Amino acid sequence: MSYQESEQKHLQTVLLTAMMMAIILVLTYLVRIPAVATRGYSHLGDAAIFLAVLLLDPGFGAIAGGFGSALADLLGGFAYFAPVTLVVKALMAYVLGAFLHGALKKPRGFGATMGITAVGMTLAGLLMVGGYYLAEAVMYGSFVVPLTELPLNVLQFVAAMALSLPLGVSLSRTPFGRTFAYDLKGTALDK
Secondary structure (H helix, E strand, O other), X not given: OOHHHHHHXXXXXXXXXXXXXXXXXXXXXXXXXXXXXXXXXXXXXXXXXXXXHHHOOHHHHHHXXXXXXXXXXXXXXXXXHHHHHXXXXXXXXXXXXXXHHHHOOOOOOHHHHHHHHHHHHHHHHHHHHHHHHHHHHXXXXXXXXXXXXXXXXHHHHHHHHHHHHHHHHHHHOOHHHHHOOEEOOOEEOOO
């Protein structure tokens, strides 16, 4: 790869990261389901985080997920939670990306690739649920109060999987699919 091609690829990655960050921000900020006990909320931003990881590598996916979600907290009146969100969502994205990077190195069939991706999303989602539970337990001084938000957080990542997997597969079958970090048709891409 020439220097010019390398620079073009890097610029494309940075722009795609910024675009995904904006999409995560919008889906997190605009689509909110309130959680009464903790005054938090559930949202559709995790679907965009999962999609960002499929498009980008673990590091850039973590940047998009962490900062896009934290910006939604800042703009939405939850500034006190933005640092927690930054860390939890970045870790969620990174864990999914690292899992896929390791698990999809060898070519696999479509079904195996979907299964592996769903397992990775589940692990990442459970990390998010656990991370928010621990943060809220510390913030509220109770391990009981955050229990009320667990079902919403689980529903949030399950909905994210249900949206991002078919959308990711559909996009991967278009010319845009060449930009994916992982080929959802069954083989790992060289990046």
